[in-house]
Amino acid sequence: MAIVSRKESDLSGESGTDAEFASVVVRQHPSIDQPKSLDVLVSELDSFKDIGGDLVILEVRTPNGETRDVYMKVPDFNKLAPDMPKVLKEARGTRGRVPGTRVGNGNG
Template sequence: MAIVSQKVSDLSGKQGDDKQFAAVVVRQHPEIDQPKALDVLVPELKQFPDIGADLVILEISMPNGSKQDVYVSLEEFNKAAPNMSEVLKNARGTRGRLPGTRVGNGNG
């Protein structure tokens, strides 16, 4: 006797072999408190159109230490300042030292 395993789509319930499936991780959704993984047949992926080209993802850190990811359309993001492209170009990076800071202990 042999045991045969068949993968089933979490969306449609259709069966297939491993080569027909993509793994989809739902990182944020109002009804979950941790990421969840779905097995999805590759043709079913077309139900999730990518809006990434016009999407701006913001990480907001509040004074109390909490963080939140916010997803905004590029059009709405650009309305935040009349010269948003210039504001973004001149913003400090998130890696390395802040502009104008020096390395050292201040004794030299």
């Protein structure tokens, strides 16, 4: 008698060897409150369609303190202002001093 363990795809239920499986981590989805890991056959990886490499990833913070991530294609983001490269260049950073301020007390 032998004990046989097999791995099944979380997507299709199909079996395979360890060498035929990839791990996919779902970091954010409306149905979960923490990341989840899926066992997926390598042949099923093509099912995950990438929306493109040129993405802008935004963190949106509303006045009520809610935070969410937004993913946009670069061309769509750039359409939000007439000269987005200039807007980004002149925007304040998330750390450090406000643009136009100087270090010191003004006596030097």
